[in-house]
Amino acid sequence: MQSLNAIIVDDEEFARSSLYFLLQENCPGINICGIAKSVSEARLLLQNNNIDLIFLDIAMPGDNGFSLIPQAQAANATVIFTTAYDQYALKAIKANALDYLLKPIDIDELVAAVKKADHYHLFNQANTQSRNESLKNLEKDLKDNKGINKITLPSGQGYRLVEIDEIIHIEADSNYSIFHLVSLEKITVSKVLKDFEEILPDDKFVRIHKSSIVNLKYVKEYNNKNGLVLLLKNGESITVSRRRASDFFEKIKVYTKTTP
Template sequence: MATLNTIIVDDEEFARSSLYFLLQENCPQVNICGIAKSVSEARTLLQQYEIDLIFLDIAMPGENGFSLIPQVQEANATVVFTTAYDQYALKAIKANAIDYLLKPIDIDELIEAVEKAAKHHLLKTNALIKNSSLKNLETDLKEQKGINRLTLPIGQGYRVVEVDDIIHIEADSNYSIFHLKNREKATVSKVLKDYEEILPEDRFVRVHKSSIVNLKYVKEYSNKNGLLLLLVNDERIAVSRRRASDFFDKLKLYAVSQNEKP
């Protein structure tokens, strides 16, 4: 089992100490090299040690956690965010971070996050994509305009896709298949519900237990044999009876918003 040199960055003393003891008791692959109560102290630790994993709080006085991103990229370290941040930030983190933990930290979620980080540590050849993911996260949070990109775990690496390029997402057991504008597909080992929670709800609608569609790419719909959508890629998607009302409501709002654009 590979050892992960780790630092904890959090301004709250209780949060730092509780996470330290949880890691000591449950994650033997973690070697805690230091604990910082500010971004400034974290930078010093990154200069002193070769760090593989950082547990990083977001909301801290002075500099917030995202101020550390340039040094994280330089160190080629993996970040797990620890946060009690607002819902928008949570969505952005889900979209782009390697992992995140909500305070108070659940032991099982902590163990899972460390296991993910250990796997990611073995994939340092994908550092360029990981860095791109962190940049996307910082941009999305600063702009506060919604999520523009998703970082998808693909095979032994990651792929960054523009949200606007997603035509629809199809469920396949415990996998989600992304159908993209360029007619490419990307299969991800996450369930559809994970992306239903992340994607902008004014554009993406869950129309069936196995389908999320981007309203931008709905070409036409028919009620002849049950509600059926035709998308611009010529695929036909069924809308379940119980989701039809929500689909029409959102389609009307989307059409109004498009008409109002200059």
């Protein structure tokens, strides 16, 4: 592992000291250049040091963690968010394929996140722009608090930022997920379907089978002649499993009532 210069940004003294201790004990390649208890202190550290990695708390008094994002982008520093559990914030972070650690921080998860950051700095610097777009989109999602509108998909050695309204359905293929888009393009991602089931808004997307998630916007019709089958607007037909049929009916009923 290469040596990475890092800073810790957190307003809680215990959180700062415990993370510092965990990094010292378990991540010998991390060189802590400074510890900040506010965004203003973190900005000074970024100005005066060559920083590769930022462990960034989200909820802080005054400026929250997202206000540091422009400086992080300018420094080409990888951000690992450290946060107490917040369902919406966590969903938004996952949707943008960004790294996070839940407090209290687990040692194995910390080591894995650091290894991922190390790999990014070795091989993926060319994709800094796409990572920065994901950071900006995350900030917008959390600021607007209106739901997730875009999702970041790892694609080859880079990332694709996709509007969720462009997704017709997602198909499972072993440990991979295949996204079928309005453009007829297909994007294969090395994550299981359940990961996206947890991220995508459940008022628009529904798991209809162990191998399928559909966007209700693109359901053209459905019938029960030979088991429940959906006809999508792109011409594809997908079977709904028996045990998921009631969930589909509930969601399509609500969706048709609330959508113009």
